[in-house]
Amino acid sequence: MEIGAKLEILADAAKYDASCASSGAAKSDSRSGRGVGSTGGAGICHSYAPDGRCISLLKLLLTNSCIYDCHYCINRRSSNVRRAVFTPAEVVKLTLDFYKRNYIEGLFLSSGIIRNADHTMEQVIAVARTLREEHDFRGYIHLKTIPEASPELIETAARYADRISINLELPTQESLDRLAPEKNMARTKVAMGRIRHRLEEASERKRDGDKKLRHATGQSTQVIVGADASTDADFLDRSDELYRSYKMRRVYYSAFSPIPEPSAVLPLQAPPLLREHRLYQADWLMRYYGFQTREILTPEAPNLDLELDPKLAWALRNRQNFPVDLQTAPREVLLRVPGLGVRNVDRILRIRRLTRLRLGDLVRLRVPLKKVQPFIVTADHHPSRYLLDSDRLRARFAPKPRQLELF
Numbered sequence: 001m002e003i004g005a006k007l008e009i010l011a012d013a014a015k016y017d018a019s020c021a022s023s024g025a026a027k028s029d030s031r032s033g034r035g036v037g038s039t040g041g042a043g044i045c046h047s048y049a050p051d052g053r054c055i056s057l058l059k060l061l062l063t064n065s066c067i068y069d070c071h072y073c074i075n076r077r078s079s080n081v082r083r084a085v086f087t088p089a090e091v092v093k094l095t096l097d098f099y100k101r102n103y104i105e106g107l108f109l110s111s112g113i114i115r116n117a118d119h120t121m122e123q124v125i126a127v128a129r130t131l132r133e134e135h136d137f138r139g140y141i142h143l144k145t146i147p148e149a150s151p152e153l154i155e156t157a158a159r160y161a162d163r164i165s166i167n168l169e170l171p172t173q174e175s176l177d178r179l180a181p182e183k184n185m186a187r188t189k190v191a192m193g194r195i196r197h198r199l200e201e202a203s204e205r206k207r208d209g210d211k212k213l214r215h216a217t218g219q220s221t222q223v224i225v226g227a228d229a230s231t232d233a234d235f236l237d238r239s240d241e242l243y244r245s246y247k248m249r250r251v252y253y254s255a256f257s258p259i260p261e262p263s264a265v266l267p268l269q270a271p272p273l274l275r276e277h278r279l280y281q282a283d284w285l286m287r288y289y290g291f292q293t294r295e296i297l298t299p300e301a302p303n304l305d306l307e308l309d310p311k312l313a314w315a316l317r318n319r320q321n322f323p324v325d326l327q328t329a330p331r332e333v334l335l336r337v338p339g340l341g342v343r344n345v346d347r348i349l350r351i352r353r354l355t356r357l358r359l360g361d362l363v364r365l366r367v368p369l370k371k372v373q374p375f376i377v378t379a380d381h382h383p384s385r386y387l388l389d390s391d392r393l394r395a396r397f398a399p400k401p402r403q404l405e406l407f
């Protein structure tokens, strides 16, 4: 099979991995000569470098053949799809060609498991090693690793990559048993723990002045939302553990999308995309706003409210904590006010040292007044206690009910 045909198959197969922000976006095609900016399925996606820059990556699978049979995966052993395998030299060539033409700033490489985990990892590493050592490639490299591979190989991958990741896929072992029977949560956690250890060692060596050391600076993972009955609490509990115990940079929530020729154990419909969005918002609250999982969700309500963002939903459940005086409240309390983001909270702390805060200051900061007003006190604004306690407050924020169309 020629390399262009492989590229079409293996770039398309990689789109189900959500670790690149534009995964799953509608494909556009400018190969007909009309329009510009798309090479039509060549697998260029966007991601964020460690310094926060948005970068374009060539996103590929080394192969879409796999000895595993994960039900949610189009590349599973029992799936009836066209298969292709790149040689490491072909991936190197494609990466360099795209890089030299300025199409990409790096490579995102994953793979189905061929023969066994170690053999697959060796192929993936061969790509990264050749790029770095033979071609002095300085672009960004993100490598997916396989938890079953030997620790030495995962460690070697981390030496050539900027970011490495292992997909957890599902939040509990019970879910894995049902949908990905060859995968094991404990084994994945052991591999993540080892990666964390190596990342910490490398950052210590860099701090101690080892300027030449090249090593990944973080690990990330992906979970699939809506492929089974796992609740949002199951996902957030697992993410909380991953952030705390494995220093995960990022957990990606990927809404399950029905695949061609699906396994009979899968739902027929994708979950609402809003569920994925709410999980990202809740994840953000845990990482940057000081919320605990148990504050966002409870055993009685284990799923996020799709109508309201999770901070607003929390505020409406905890109205006794409001209104908050913006002039005097500590930072951690301000962070819990709906409509106030981290950056604006820090600006408010600076402004209030100099003056009494008024609504006009919030307008200048572009704070959404309609959202924030019921929950705050400023020099010129005292919200009505009646509104804060009233049932109407939720209705003020929830989307208006829409009449169903008959035709």
Ligand code: SF4
Residues within 6 Å of the ligand: 066, 067, 068, 069, 070, 073, 074, 075, 076, 077, 111, 112, 113, 180
């Ligand atoms: S191991 Fe990865 S590529 Fe293979 S079936 Fe499972 S999810 Fe798909």
